[in-house]
Amino acid sequence: MTMLRTLTRTLLPIAAALAITGTARAQTQVGVDIYGRGGAQSIRIAVPFPTLHEPVAAAAVHEPFFSPLTRAIAYSEIFGVVAMPPGKVPSPAVAKESGAQLYLDLSISMAGANYAVEARLIDTNSNSTQLARRYSSSPGALTRIAHTIANDLLIHFTGKPGIFLTQIAFVSTRDTTGQRVKEVYVMDWDGSNQRRITSHKSLSLSPSWSPDGNKIVYTSFGKGSTDMYVVARDGSTRQKLDTGVALNSSPTYSPDGSKIAFVGSQKGNTDIWVIDADGKNPRRMTSDSSIESTPAWSTNGREISFTSSRSGTPQIYVMDAEGTNVRRISFDGEWNDDAVWSPDGEMIAYTSGVKGFYQIRIMNVATQKTWIIAGNGSNEQPSWAPDGRSIVFQSNRSGGWQVYRVKPDGTEIVQLTSAGENTAPDWGWNLKR
Amino acid sequence: MRIKLKNLLVVAAVFALALALGACRSSTKDVKAPEAPPPPVQETEPAAPATVEQPTDFVQEEPASEALPDDAEALNKMAQDKGWIRDAYYEYDSSSLTDQAREALQASSTWLKSNAQYGLIVEGHCDERGTEQYNLALGERRAYAAKEYLVSLGIDAARIKTQSFGEERPFDTGTTEAAYAKNRRAHLVLTR
Numbered sequence: 254m255t256m257l258r259t260l261t262r263t264l265l266p267i268a269a270a271l272a273i274t275g276t277a278r279a280q281t282q283v284g285v286d287i288y289g290r291g292g293a294q295s296i297r298i299a300v301p302f303p304t305l306h307e308p309v310a311a312a313a314v315h316e317p318f319f320s321p322l323t324r325a326i327a328y329s330e331i332f333g334v335v336a337m338p339p340g341k342v343p344s345p346a347v348a349k350e351s352g353a354q355l356y357l358d359l360s361i362s363m364a365g366a367n368y369a370v371e372a373r374l375i376d377t378n379s380n381s382t383q384l385a386r387r388y389s390s391s392p393g394a395l396t397r398i399a400h401t402i403a404n405d406l407l408i409h410f411t412g413k414p415g416i417f418l419t420q421i422a423f424v425s426t427r428d429t430t431g432q433r434v435k436e437v438y439v440m441d442w443d444g445s446n447q448r449r450i451t452s453h454k455s456l457s458l459s460p461s462w463s464p465d466g467n468k469i470v471y472t473s474f475g476k477g478s479t480d481m482y483v484v485a486r487d488g489s490t491r492q493k494l495d496t497g498v499a500l501n502s503s504p505t506y507s508p509d510g511s512k513i514a515f516v517g518s519q520k521g522n523t524d525i526w527v528i529d530a531d532g533k534n535p536r537r538m539t540s541d542s543s544i545e546s547t548p549a550w551s552t553n554g555r556e557i558s559f560t561s562s563r564s565g566t567p568q569i570y571v572m573d574a575e576g577t578n579v580r581r582i583s584f585d586g587e588w589n590d591d592a593v594w595s596p597d598g599e600m601i602a603y604t605s606g607v608k609g610f611y612q613i614r615i616m617n618v619a620t621q622k623t624w625i626i627a628g629n630g631s632n633e634q635p636s637w638a639p640d641g642r643s644i645v646f647q648s649n650r651s652g653g654w655q656v657y658r659v660k661p662d663g664t665e666i667v668q669l670t671s672a673g674e675n676t677a678p679d680w681g682w683n684l685k686r
Numbered sequence: 687m688r689i690k691l692k693n694l695l696v697v698a699a700v701f702a703l704a705l706a707l708g709a710c711r712s713s714t715k716d717v718k719a720p721e722a723p724p725p726p727v728q729e730t731e732p733a734a735p736a737t738v739e740q741p742t743d744f745v746q747e748e749p750a751s752e753a754l755p756d757d758a759e760a761l762n763k764m765a766q767d768k769g770w771i772r773d774a775y776y777e778y779d780s781s782s783l784t785d786q787a788r789e790a791l792q793a794s795s796t797w798l799k800s801n802a803q804y805g806l807i808v809e810g811h812c813d814e815r816g817t818e819q820y821n822l823a824l825g826e827r828r829a830y831a832a833k834e835y836l837v838s839l840g841i842d843a844a845r846i847k848t849q850s851f852g853e854e855r856p857f858d859t860g861t862t863e864a865a866y867a868k869n870r871r872a873h874l875v876l877t878r
Contacts, residue, residue: 433855456854459819477807477847477877500850502822516823521781521830521848523823544827547819560820566779567820590817604817611817633817676818 295333296410297352299377300326301343303359309368314361317395317445318370324443325403325417326357330642331410349377357406367391372402374409384409396445414684416442416640420486421680422460422469423656425449427673435676437471439486442638442680444656444669450488457482459677461505461513463530466683470494470504470513481515483530494532503547506530507554507574514538514548514557525559525576538576547590550574552598558582560590569603585623586614591634594618595641596682600661602635602644613646615661626663639682645669647676762876770797771806774832774872779816781827783835787872791832794874795839805877806841808832810850811857813866818852825850832872847877 300323305311326332335353337343345356358373367389374384386405388398400417407415418441425438428449437460440447451457456474463469463483470483481494481501494501498517505514510530517526517537525548528535539545543563550557551571558571569583569592583589588606595602598618605614605623611631616623626632630650637644638658645658654674659666669678755761765771771794774787783791798806810825810832829848837843857873858865 435854456851458822458854474849474851477849479849499848500822500826502850503819516819518823518826518830518850521827521834523826544820544823546823547817560817562779562820567817588816588820590820606816609815634819 296331296354297335298326298332298355298357299335299337299343299348299351299353300357301337301348301359303361303370306360306362309361309363313392314395318361318399321396321441321443321445322399322402325400325415326406328443329403329407329415331407345375345377345380353377355383364389368395368398370395370398370402372405374406396441400441416638416643416684418442419639419681419684420462420466421636421645421656421669421678422462422471423670423675423678424458424460425670425673425675427675428454429673437469437484438675439469440669442658444667447670447672450484450486451482451491452488459503459679461679462681462683463506464508464510464682466681466685469679470506472502472504472515481513483532492532494528496526496528496532496535498526498535505549507550508552509554514550516546516548525557527557538572539579547592549593552594552596558592558594558601560592569601582616582618582621584621589614593635593637595637596639597641600637600641602637602661604633604635613644613659615644626659626661628659628663628666634677636678636680638680639684645678645680647678758877765797765876769793770801771874771876773874774828774835775867776828776870776872778813778866778870779824781824781831783831787832788835791835792839795836795841798836798841798845802845803878805845805847806836807847807849807875807877808836809855809873809875810848810852811855811869811871811873812853813869814853814856814861815866816853818854822850822852825852828870828872832874 302319303314305314323334327334335348335351337347338351341347348356354377356375356377358375360371362369370388372386373382376383388401390398403417404415407413420439420441422437422439424435426433426435428434428436434454435456435458436449437451437457438447438449453473458472460469460471467486468483469486470481472479473482479501481496481504482491483494484491496517498519500516500518500523502516507514512527513530514525514527516523522542524537524539524545526535526537538557541561541563543561545559545561547560548557555574556571557574558569560567561570564581567588567590568581569589570579570581572579583603586605586607589603591604592601601616601618603614604611605625611633612628613626613632613635614623628648628650630648632646632648635644635646642660643658644661645656647654648657654676655668656670656675656678657666657668755764772790774783774790776787777784808829810829812821812825826848829850833846833848836846856869858868
């Protein structure tokens, strides 16, 4: 039964992709294979290294462009990248011999100070061009072009953009000189383009993206008080939210962007609070005398999950967004926190303490069945990718805290950060950036 | 009945200790004050700047309390080293005041009462076990529990701010129970 449900769940998006791809298939003869337990499908595509025109150097193109492009194409699961035979000049004909249905022909030249990238998608059967695009960028934005090309390929075959232009906010200690400093950073989905957007030179914690991807709300420590701030995605403008209560931790935007849920404290009693996104109208949503912490909106915005110690240990609870109908949902593990809802609203990922070790646990909301993404060390603070097919989290498995990305089934783990200690990842869900 | 008596004895002992500490402090001051001005010491210091500087020091010390550093960091180090203000420690995942916590806060309140020029930030800290977000809330409760007790001992609530650091600023980065115990505290910081 569960197997069937899982199979249906994974096959549905594929069916949608097939339906959309139908017309393209008729013209291009490019088929879609479905195989394996995970229902992975792939269009076999050859992606040879770009043809470079003087004075473009291979070294300037490999890391900023070619690596992120192939990473993104491989991640999509729509495409299977076919290796080209060594010693042969790449061409659609050679790619066809290797079993590739598509050949991505890339060339890069300079146009003044900018790079000009041409991408042509060729059907190896008919030798016809399926997609031809020209991209232009400053040298610093080559990675963005790579991510844009991968997104355009996905849109062409599925009608939906990929996640390759989305960004992950996180907190890093890399600017520490004396006492430990934490600033808010953002990076691309694959860990590229890491850049700082705050400069409080104190502790800044818990960044959370606005749904439109324009702003990040976070908590920052002043002398004797802790406040929430909203910062523009490029760090250019900053606004302090005056909540009238203390702590102001774990802020998170509602799915429609109109509200922010957070943890507020009055006389030491922490509760879940909600404030309008412009900083007006703070109101308390829970009133228990126990510890309440770490709110998260359900994907449709109708419910809020949170952590409460009311049963004696920290556990996950869900209430209606108006604060009514509170019920406990976590029963596995002695210390549960950091709940976040998947983009389809069907799963909740959270941090689950088992025998003193913390693991990312995923719960099917309907059945309340859970499973653990096993990993060494402590693994905490999960955040879903906008396609629901990855989770980022922090782990100290290699010593210091770093941000990792993993598939919900525990496969394909990738370390995204390495400078300083890096924690509290929040994956922005806006696909258009 | 026996337990009550024992508690009473503990409280009595604590008060005696607090008084003794207070007395000790004022007595050192009293002892120092007459000892401080002896001219022979000054005479051995021939440099002119020193003679200018030293008398002002002593003048300051005589009427009020002993010279407290202007620098906030030095002031707090001195206050902690001398036991004028003492941090309160907590059990795992708890914000209840232990006997140790009450004793420490009682001692602190005694000093705070006689040094009313200082404000106080009570920082709530947690050990690294547990999750960061929850521990921020737990640290908030710890800080407030300490503040509330200080207020019950007669310290003006307006003098005391609370701020939780969760597990962000451990005092001991070790992973033993002894290290964890040091990190579960309400840390008292004097402000001007």
